[in-house]
Amino acid sequence: MTATRLAKGGYIDRDQLLNFTWDGRTLHGHAGDSLASALLASNQQVLGRSFKYHRPRGLMSAGVEESGALVTIGRGDHRDANVRATTQELYAGLVAQGQNAWPSVRFDAGSISNLFGRFLAAGFYYKTFMGLPPFEWGSGTGMWMRYEKIIRKAAGMGEASRSPDPDHYEHAHGYCDVLVVGSGPAGRGAALTAAKAGVDVILVEQEAILGGDTLAQPQAADNLADQIKALKGAGVRIMARTTAFGLYDGGVAGLLERVTDHLAEPPMWMPRQRCWTLRARYTVLATGALERHVAFGNNDRPGIMTANAARVYLNRFAVRAGENIVIATNNDSAYAGAAELAQAGASIQILDARKSIPDAIRAQAADAHAALRTGAAPLMAHGAKGITALDIAGQHAANWREAGKTDCDLLLVSGGWSPVVNLLSHRGVKPVWDADLACFVPGQTNEPLSMAGSAAGIWNDNACLLSGQAAAERAVAHLGGAQGSSAAPAPGGWQGAITPLYEVKVPGRQLKSFVDPQHDVTTEDIRLAHREGYVSVEHLKRYTTLGMATDQGKMGNIIGLALMAEALGKEIPQVGTTTFRPPYTPVSLGALKGRNVGNHFRALRRTPLHEWNLEHGGTMTMAGLWHRPWYFARSGETIGDAYVREAQTVRRTVGLCDVTSLGKIAIQGPDSTELLNRIYSNPFAKLPIGKARYGIMLRDDGFVMDDGTTWHLRESEYFMTTTTAHAGKVMAFLEELLQTRWTDLRVHVTSVSEQWAGVAVAGPKSRQVLESCVENPAAVSDANLPFMGVLETTLKGKVPCRIARISFSGERAFEVYLPSDFCPDIMDALWESARSMNGCLYGLEALGALRIEKGHVTGAELDGRVTIEDAGLGRMASDKKPYIGSALRKRPDMARDNRPRLVGIFPRDRREIFNAGSLLCAPDHIEGYGEGWITAVTHSPALGHWIGLGFISGGHSQWHDKTVVCADPIRKGNTAVEIVSPHMFDPDGERMYG
């Protein structure tokens, strides 16, 4: 193949010379080139090596369907594998590398596997490497284990970088009235018509420049620049370098905008790609059609491409792809290019599989001075790294026979056209086989969506324009505008009918004919699959891997279907079609994740004391989305030292802890008491004003949902606290009840979690700390604020606050809530006072130690599978009133004696340690799920050894005098433990009430 850059024409800028590197060698192209056109103009023929057989591959197309020229772009961390050279814009300094070859695609040591091709036929991996466990475990599967590394090295595509992606990406959102996909004649017609009717239009084009198929035609034929100017003038929003990769419910399209992939030095502030969620009220798909190949011997050789590809290279990129050209076709479409290539200096032979062709088409062949053979087709290509000659087949009755040989350096194939129905298929609309046009055309849909142009099987440019205009009129009418009058043109439009041609073969000749070149699936693979009993297309695809490569069957699916139909003795529509799924072309994972990476992966919630906690030596940890203080280590302390000291200090003097992350809900209105009495399992009807109560909520199904304290502030106002983990869930549930079930209750619920900051003041000296910080110390006296008392008062500096004497630690303790903005200042005052009493700041770890000692439950225990009895709180539940969950908590299984119940756990040898997450087992039966599990452990400063909380079947009474094994097989091993009451410290609560 001798390609030549023409002196004029094309959409390239000859004044801008761009150097780039291909497999280590410096080549050059021009601005406006694709990597493919620049490589072609530089006469680079072998651009890739095939997946299984390492066969040399060159350009097969000029677009997104490319299956030969898959290359790796970029260096180091920026390396991007399996890029189609046909869709990569050239820029100065671009570095491209061949892949799946060593040392290079031109000389590939791995190509020897071509000789063992018969070992790699359809199902090779399944047959050779799959054992059926347990019977064949070690035979097939074992072989796979042994050979996997070698095979993975030999069979494959480009290699991804193993470092984090250094580029950044964005998500964007958009809206429009009409989305037009594709900027060929139909898309431009649709966009202009709709915009002129006054609706908001977005036109997306996957290429860098607008034009679609018009770019494949000689420039004089169409005044493209004026048309684009008219589109902009009419207000069409144009998005080039943007692929509509998926269509979803509600008129939503996924768009991938390639922002900097064409830039030599992308500015840091620009994302590499942008993933758009676009909501359109109407969608026009003018996505075009893709030209098909034909299966014949060595049809994958470099120098064999689609007829239209050569036309694109000629007219768009000013590269004549060969000198001595054979065009093999079965339809009219290849003839226009023949004359253009001849005019550019090539000699042309045409093989037309059809017996008879129209006179006007014959005249086009004559214009090209082409030798025309009808009833002829390509049989087998010669030449190792590029086509040098072609064996020709001639039609004889219904069969092909060998009919001579001709030299050539370029073979152009047109096996017909397949409308790009992919996006419509994403909407669940099956395409319909049109036997006259030998292609699938779009099926009917009720959605606000139209197909236009060659995507609807319309082959003639002018008819494409009309169909685009008609689609736009339908869109405008749907949006409430004027009714249009244009009728969409019928599919078709060639002068002579197409003669379906999928494979050329002659009896007695072994040919290597590729159906899906990207996965090296041959015609023989398909027939082998049929002989082995495969009749369903979906099974065939998976067995042979046909259509499962990065092009998702754009090249080979129809040929595969046709061969399967032939083998089954059926017609193509009876065999079926395949369902296309998003994305239409590959989308990088980076674009899908956008900026949601690293610390931005999920929202971060900070309390108003965040900076204060950090300044005072806090180490933070995640609690859901919240950052909470974990422990406050003093110099030289480990986390273990710190939390033990903190917990001890709370029990000896006093400690302060940021508890802002607890959920807080204002419950207001005359029926507030009634609401609380219905949602809590324990009584709330008679809670006096100025008192708080611990409450447990169940779900409808009777399991525990959440717990917390609710404070009665005024006649019709309560302040509810929830756990940190379930704050959102409880709020949504209250809203559901009030809006859907109990719509007669006059209650407002408002989340005030952000508005009120919270500090726990816990320990024997907690009252003294509070006294020093409130304006009226008498207000917090034992008489005025007894256990479970609630007070609204002011802190020094006239800061309003709410205080309740409640305890999670088991000590005399208070929870103080105040407006968030005042919290750091008040914390300074509390801390100054606490420090003077040898108090401490404590974090989640000490909080955990204190509550485990007391057997208080948290989210670790209330995991959604626990009944109120399981949690040891059954006596709290009321028998005198109905409440949410009261009916279903009495189900027989939930009353079973041997349900797992909350227990405390001590190591038998008090010096031992054990882990949360371990299973609790009977000593003679350490297997399966065991008898229970451990939810939390801590070193107990009060008891002087490790303790835990957990659940075990039957609870404390069943196991208190028996040895239990704490099984932790992959961490610590087995530990003998004792089951004790969960109330491991101060069971009577003397410290708390006193």
Next chain:
Amino acid sequence: MLRIPCPFCGTRDHSEFSYGGDASVEYPALEAPAEAWLEAVFQRDNIDGVQLETWQHLHGCRMWIVVERDTRSHEIHSVRPAHEGLASALAQSADPVNES
């Protein structure tokens, strides 16, 4: 992605909403027997067609709404506030936000 026309806010992406459940369920009185609650909490039809479901506009107005959705096509036929008082108030209002 579904696009749900919130009666209060207009059409929004379904990612702003959270799914509730079967809106045709009539929850029994709290004192009703366990059988009635079993029916309401666990028994669900698996509808091939149009069904009523509750959604909450969680990241919007936080209102609970009843959506009439076709499970085959995801087409949404109607949307109304779950609270019947609000629904009738909205129906009487001259200028509902509901988009076509």
